[in-house]
Amino acid sequence: MTSHVMPTYGRLAVTFDRGEGAWLWDENNKRYLDALSGIAVCGLGHAHPAVHRAICKQSEKLLHTSNIYRIAVQEQLADRLTEKSGMANVFFCNSGAEANEAAIKLARKFGHERGIDNPAIIVTDKSFHGRTLATLSATGNAKIQKGFEPLVEGFIRAPYNDIAAITAAIGQHPNIVAILVEPIQGEGGINIPADDYLNQIRALCDKHNLLMMLDEIQTGMGRTGKFLAYQHNGILPDVCTLAKALGNGVPIGACLASGKAASIFTAGNHGSTFGGNPLACSAALAVLETLDQDNLIASAEPKGQAICTGLAELLQNNCHIVEIRHKGLMVGIELDVPCAELVQMALVNGLLINVTQEKVIRLLPPLIIDDLQIKLLVETLAMLIAQFTDQLSPVSDHAA
Ligand SMILES: Cc1ncc(COP(=O)(O)O)c(C=O)c1O
Numbered sequence: 291m292t293s294h295v296m297p298t299y300g301r302l303a304v305t306f307d308r309g310e311g312a313w314l315w316d317e318n319n320k321r322y323l324d325a326l327s328g329i330a331v332c333g334l335g336h337a338h339p340a341v342h343r344a345i346c347k348q349s350e351k352l353l354h355t356s357n358i359y360r361i362a363v364q365e366q367l368a369d370r371l372t373e374k375s376g377m378a379n380v381f382f383c384n385s386g387a388e389a390n391e392a393a394i395k396l397a398r399k400f401g402h403e404r405g406i407d408n409p410a411i412i413v414t415d416k417s418f419h420g421r422t423l424a425t426l427s428a429t430g431n432a433k434i435q436k437g438f439e440p441l442v443e444g445f446i447r448a449p450y451n452d453i454a455a456i457t458a459a460i461g462q463h464p465n466i467v468a469i470l471v472e473p474i475q476g477e478g479g480i481n482i483p484a485d486d487y488l489n490q491i492r493a494l495c496d497k498h499n500l501l502m503m504l505d506e507i508q509t510g511m512g513r514t515g516k517f518l519a520y521q522h523n524g525i526l527p528d529v530c531t532l533a534k535a536l537g538n539g540v541p542i543g544a545c546l547a548s549g550k551a552a553s554i555f556t557a558g559n560h561g562s563t564f565g566g567n568p569l570a571c572s573a574a575l576a577v578l579e580t581l582d583q584d585n586l587i588a589s590a591e592p593k594g595q596a597i598c599t600g601l602a603e604l605l606q607n608n609c610h611i612v613e614i615r616h617k618g619l620m621v622g623i624e625l626d627v628p629c630a631e632l633v634q635m636a637l638v639n640g641l642l643i644n645v646t647q648e649k650v651i652r653l654l655p656p657l658i659i660d661d662l663q664i665k666l667l668v669e670t671l672a673m674l675i676a677q678f679t680d681q682l683s684p685v686s687d688h689a690a
Contacts, residue, residue: 302634302637309324309335310336310337311335311656312324312325312336312663314642320640322640322641323640323666324336325642325654325659325667325671326642326643326653327655327656330476330508330513330534330654331539332538333513333586333656333658334538334586334656334657334658335656335658335659336539338658340577340579341540341577341580343576344576345540348572349569351568352568353569354568355568357565357566361568363568363575364566364567364568366575367380367575367578370578371544371546374517375546377546377548379547379552380547381565382542382543382544382565382571383542383543383544383545383562383566384541384542384562384564386419386420386505388533388543388562389531389532389543390470390507390545391425392560393545394411394424394425394428395555395560396529396555397503397529399554400551401465404467408443408465409444409466409468410463410467411444411445411467411503412445412447412448412459412460412466412469414430414448414449414471415430415447415449415450415478416430416431416479416647417430417472418475419505423438423441423442426441427441427442428470430450431478450478450483451484451487453490453491456494457494460494468528469501471491471504472506472507473506473514474508474514474617474620476508476509476620476646478646479650479652480620480646480652481622482615482616488504488520488523488525488527489524492525495528501528501551502525502527502529504519504529504530505531506530506532507532507543508534508654511532511577512586512590512618512657513590513619513654513657514590514618515619526549530545531546532546536574537570537574538573538576540570541564541570542571584658590618591617593657593664594620596668598621600665600669601623601668602614604668604669604672605672608679610627610682611624612626619653619655619657619659621653621655622651622652625650627679627682628649629645629648629678635677636670636671639674641670641674653667653671655667
């Protein structure tokens, strides 16, 4: 059947009809274990009763007014987010790319206020920041940029997890005003930097009066075992962007600012019709409350550890495994061969996974995943990886 939806996605041939917790059911009532959570969105799992209740209750009262009026639930959400993050204030929008757009605008205005007419932001290789023109220009992936040139200028690229390269870039470009990085690269292949990477970036930003901007769109909301990943480092960035799991599926993004970054935007500098509307904010408030009440953030690390230990045990003799790595429930299994076909194999077997950077199996299960589901995930995935690598032609390691 022809679809009238623009073909911007390579979609798998499955349509989900309903979900509950870590489970999804398709139109034929086949059940799937969701180890991807809509790419780190449904952290509380599907059809969470607290989110459901919040949305229903709010929709009976009011869905939308406008940001030309005060919005009580938006102010409550900003209070909760600043309390939990240590940041000072929040701009609300509707997606991750929009949150990063706000961050980029903040950095540029910060530069102009310092007398820099052509402000530039350091970004990294393999980063992903979104699909709008500015955010795809910031993204470190040529495939995403191809065909959309001219790119937005004002981004200077350095390798990820390379402080020397950032230091060199700062030395070469006097117009640098900010550094924008993900605390762990998600799309880039679950790349976990050195433990002190963010501390070193913080120190460089302090030394050179730059904004430290963290894209926590994938790492945020408890996924790495802290509410925000920078909280592992005991630092505070100047800007932090959120989206994805903030609304557990209700679209909402946020750009948080602290210190000098918190007073850059003034009335008229930025805006969004839908940003921070009562419906989205009430969903996000329910998400924050549930994360705390159910102690979910603390469970992310032991659950991620259980997945990795289980896989490492079952795959210990598989020579195609390069590395199994994780922080909280951000898990990457790197193979030495392209393995995108595992996604379809898993689907057939009732398991939802993702492969990124061709060779990295990415797992982003909901934080509510339980022990039995973890066992099923580990056993099914290990079995599929073994099946997949068994049918590869033998490695010709004796080739001259
Ligand atoms: C780290 C990061 N930043 C930004 C985005 C873009 O978010 P959105 O698709 O909501 O615009 C994503 C989405 O995958 C992401 O993972």
